[in-house]
Amino acid sequence: MKRAVSGILGSVLAVAASAAMAQDKPPLKLGGILDMSGLYADITGPGSEMAAKMAAEDFGGDVLGRKIEIIAADHLNKADLAANIARDMLDNQGVEMIYDVAASATALAAGEIAKARNKIVIFNGPGSIRLSNEACGPYTVHYVFDTFAQANVTGLATVKQGLDTWFFLTADYAFGQDLEKDTSNVVLKSGGKVLGSVRHPLNTSDFSSYLLQAQSSKAKVIGLANAGGDTINAIKQASEFGIAKGGQKLSPLLAFVTDIDSVGLETAQGLLLAEAFYWDLNDETRAFSKRFMERIKRVPTSAQVGVYSSVMHYLQAVKAAGTTDSAAVMKIMKDTPINDVFAKNGRIREDGRMVHDMYLFEVKKPSESEQRWDDYKLLATVPGNEAFQSLELSRCPLVKK
Numbered sequence: 189m190k191r192a193v194s195g196i197l198g199s200v201l202a203v204a205a206s207a208a209m210a211q212d213k214p215p216l217k218l219g220g221i222l223d224m225s226g227l228y229a230d231i232t233g234p235g236s237e238m239a240a241k242m243a244a245e246d247f248g249g250d251v252l253g254r255k256i257e258i259i260a261a262d263h264l265n266k267a268d269l270a271a272n273i274a275r276d277m278l279d280n281q282g283v284e285m286i287y288d289v290a291a292s293a294t295a296l297a298a299g300e301i302a303k304a305r306n307k308i309v310i311f312n313g314p315g316s317i318r319l320s321n322e323a324c325g326p327y328t329v330h331y332v333f334d335t336f337a338q339a340n341v342t343g344l345a346t347v348k349q350g351l352d353t354w355f356f357l358t359a360d361y362a363f364g365q366d367l368e369k370d371t372s373n374v375v376l377k378s379g380g381k382v383l384g385s386v387r388h389p390l391n392t393s394d395f396s397s398y399l400l401q402a403q404s405s406k407a408k409v410i411g412l413a414n415a416g417g418d419t420i421n422a423i424k425q426a427s428e429f430g431i432a433k434g435g436q437k438l439s440p441l442l443a444f445v446t447d448i449d450s451v452g453l454e455t456a457q458g459l460l461l462a463e464a465f466y467w468d469l470n471d472e473t474r475a476f477s478k479r480f481m482e483r484i485k486r487v488p489t490s491a492q493v494g495v496y497s498s499v500m501h502y503l504q505a506v507k508a509a510g511t512t513d514s515a516a517v518m519k520i521m522k523d524t525p526i527n528d529v530f531a532k533n534g535r536i537r538e539d540g541r542m543v544h545d546m547y548l549f550e551v552k553k554p555s556e557s558e559q560r561w562d563d564y565k566l567l568a569t570v571p572g573n574e575a576f577q578s579l580e581l582s583r584c585p586l587v588k589k
Contacts, residue, residue: 213252213254214254215254215255215256215257216251216252216257216284216506217259217281217283217284218240218256218257218283218286219259219260219273219277219281219283219285219287220260220261220286220287220288220495221260221263221270221273221288221290222260222261222262222288222313223262223265223291223313224262225262226416226417227390227391227416228265228290228313228415228416228417230446231446231447231489231491231492232288232290232312232492232495235489235492236287236290236492236495237258237260238480238484239480239488239495239499240258240287240495241258242479242480242483242496243503244256244258247500247504251503251506251507252506252507252511252512261277263290263294265291265293265294265390265391266294267293267294267296267297268297269294270294270295270297270298271297271300273298274286274297274298274302275301278301278302278305279305284307284308284512285309285310286298286309286310287312287495287499288310288313288495289311289313290313291314292315292316292318292319292361292362293362294314295314295316295319296314296319299311299325302325302327302328303325303328306326306515307327307514308327308328308329308502308514308517309325309327309328310331310499310502311331311332312331312491312492312494312498314363315335315338315367315415315442316334316335316362316363316366317334317366317370318366319334320539320540320541320584321583321584322583324540324585325540326514326515326586327514327518329498329521329540330540330541331498331542332464332465332490332491332494333442333463333464333490335363335366335369335371336576336577337546337575337576337577338462339370339371339373339374340370340570340575341462341546341547341575342439342460342461343371343374343378345568347374347375347378347380348378350408352375352378352408353380353381353406353408353409354371354375354380354382354383354407354408354409354410355382355383355384355385355386355402355410355411356368356382356384356386356413357385357386357395357410357411357412357413357414357422358385358387358388358414359387359388359389359390359413359415360387360389360390364387364413364414365387367413367414367441367442368385368411368413371411371441384407388414394425395421395426396425396429398422399425399429399431400429402436403429408435408436409438409439410436410437410439411439411441412439413441414442415442415443416447419440419442419443419447420447420450420451423438423440423455423459424451424455426438427455437458439459439460439461440459440461441461442461443459443461445466445467445487445561445564446486446487446489448551448563448564449560449561453551453552453554453557454554456551456563457551457553458550458551458553460549460550461549461551462546462547463546463547464490464544464546464547465488465489465493466566467487468561468562469547469566472529473493476488476529480492480493486561490530493529493530494530496529497529497530497531498542501521501524501526501528502517502521504524505518505524521536530544538579538586538588539579539584539587540584543572543573544572545569545575546569546570546572546576547566547568548567548568548569548570549564549566550564552564
């Protein structure tokens with residue numbers, strides 16, 4: 189009897205000691221650098237932070253005896269501020285991985301800080317192709333979309349419809365410039381022509397002078413190489429100018445379901461756009477989106493679901509590796525296929541590009557929509573190896589040729 193009691197007591201003490209040790213371990217901090225209040229806030233922002241928290245909760249809340257802690261900061265769309273936030277997170281706050289980073293210029297800046305410290309950074313909201321090319325790193329992942337895939341899916345489909353002359357309205361920073369360049373290449377290779385372009389400052393409220401230049405070009409397509417609030421304002425003001433009634437077609441080269449909701453189906457109907465995710469694709473996407481809407485009161489964007497997926501993939505790799513060491517974790521992330529609500533048979537290549545299917549949608553007419561957020565008709569599913577830049581074309585120094 190004494191031995192039994194002694195054994196039980198020993199087991200209890202061992203469990204208590206283990207729990208005490210776990211409590212002594214610092215939390216595993218994951219840091220989001222987001223646009224929480226500006227023109228990309230609906231696309232990433234609080235929704236991306238919530239998606240990361242949902243991933244941590246669904247994973248179980250802790251890993252390797254450490255509580256998972258999700259933090260976030262607002263970069264105000266300033267590259268220097270994004271770099272300073274990344275530096276503070278990694279040097280002072282004990283952050284092990286940075287997620288999202290929301291815009292291309294800010295991502296390029298924060299990415300350099302993470303690379304210098306050999307820390308994993310996963311880009312969900314930014315689109316510049318440079319992130320998996322010249323700016324790639326051994327611990328850098330470009331997860332959701334990029335300018336090459338957006339151009340390849342949207343531009344090719346549009347030219348195939350006979351809309352073969354283009355004029356671009358381009359946001360004057362890394363993302364817009366890359367999107368114009370990549371789409372121009374697709375148009376030209378497909379036998380189309382680029383008649384000109386004009387660049388506008390980020391977060392522009394008045395597009396009138398730019399739209400007049402596009403209108404006078406007589407191009408069949410006005411390509412919007414911008415995003416977020418800039419895309420919304422350009423579409424709304426183009427409608428006021430009667431551009432669609434004049435025979436020209438607007439092509440938003442990066443648009444999200446939140447943008448279409450802001451514009452309204454009456455104005456946006458008929459637009460062709462590429463997306464990496466849509467809430468109403470299947471039972472799995474609808475179930476996740478219902479959970480997300482209970483917290484955020486709107487459907488998730490592809491960037492936000494990409495945050496959920498990438499955070500979950502990272503945590504699974506940490507558990508499998510038994511460490512947060514970047515090299516060990518990244519090896520498992522690249523070796524393990526991604527099968528979840530965001531992607532099926534997704535994979536992270538040596539250049540950091542996460543390859544997955546992309547979708548071509550047409551925006552519904554108001555008469556075709558049964559409820560709010562019922563905005564898209566699926567036209568085509570484009571396999572990842574067709575949508576994204578091939579490794580043969582990669583400019584990433586990590587890719588062996």
